[in-house]
Amino acid sequence: MQVPETFDYERASNIDDAIALLERHGDEARLIAGGHSLLPMMKLRLAFPEVLIDINDVPDLDHIRIDGDEIAIGAMVRHAAILDSALLAEHYPIFRDAERVIADPLVRNRGTIGGSFCQADPAEDLSAVGAALGGSVVVRSSSGSRTVPMREFHEGPYETKVGDAEILTEVRFPIRNATGSAYEKVERRVGDWAVAAAGAFVQLDGDMIADAGIGLAAVGADHFIVPDAEAALRGKPAIRESFEEAAQLCHDQCSPVTDQRGPEDYKRHLARELVLRALTRATARARGEES
């Protein structure tokens, strides 16, 4: 039986309380949200926090709402709520695509968007969705809130811009016209982590691509973003040839490794194919041809 090292447990009652507890216990403390990444790591003795600070009682972190010209998603919103959100399905169907293939209902009922983003596992599906959409992440400390652009939030595998005494409170995505988004994933069996996955976002200006975003999962440590592929799409006609050029750049620039989920060249092939499919579906949605 796998058991973690011993640890102390605190339950935060609000955001300020969580920050005060983080400051009091220093870098030996970790927040716990859904616990579906942190607890497995503790059981495998890959993480050894001396104090867990539970944020499940913290209010005002479970909203999905329009705020000005953005959609704001609280850090404690569970995967299941994202899957069920009509607001997200209307503006960003990529979330529904991704959530349908994240783990199983047990994990989706507990795991949170804040935990997913902060875990920063290179195979994390929601982080690839965020990379495709852009937007921003709101992080709070005792000195106040700061906003980090989504594309700068992930610094590398398991590394983010959230400091020791900080809490991610919200992720925000701009609402834009004439947009479509989609997520494609290949997994070994239902509910598994990705062998490879790709998210795509497009904004159309007539028949042309005004803006585009691509997020990759499970194909490398320098994960999630492929700026050259996005740049190759902007200003191009929204046709298969443009998508193929971007997909080829993703194939060339990702850095998968051979492991139990498959060989490196197979994952590279998947990156190209899944980007192509995600761009095609995102564009169909932007044109209103698919929901």
Ligand SMILES: Cc1cc2nc3c(=O)[nH]c(=O)nc-3n(C[C@H](O)[C@H](O)[C@H](O)COP(=O)(O)OP(=O)(O)OC[C@H]3O[C@@H](n4cnc5c(N)ncnc54)[C@H](O)[C@@H]3O)c2cc1C
């Ligand atoms: C069997 C299984 C299968 C899974 N399959 C998939 C899959 O296919 N795709 C996928 O993407 N994910 C998968 N997951 C992971 C799942 O999505 C987790 O829910 C998610 O990765 C982490 O969310 P959490 O709320 O559980 O975070 P936790 O485990 O509670 O926390 C993760 C990390 O984030 C930190 N943290 C949490 N919230 C905050 C916050 N608000 N501010 C600052 N730091 C914070 C914690 O301190 C910790 O370091 C799977 C998990 C399991 C157990």
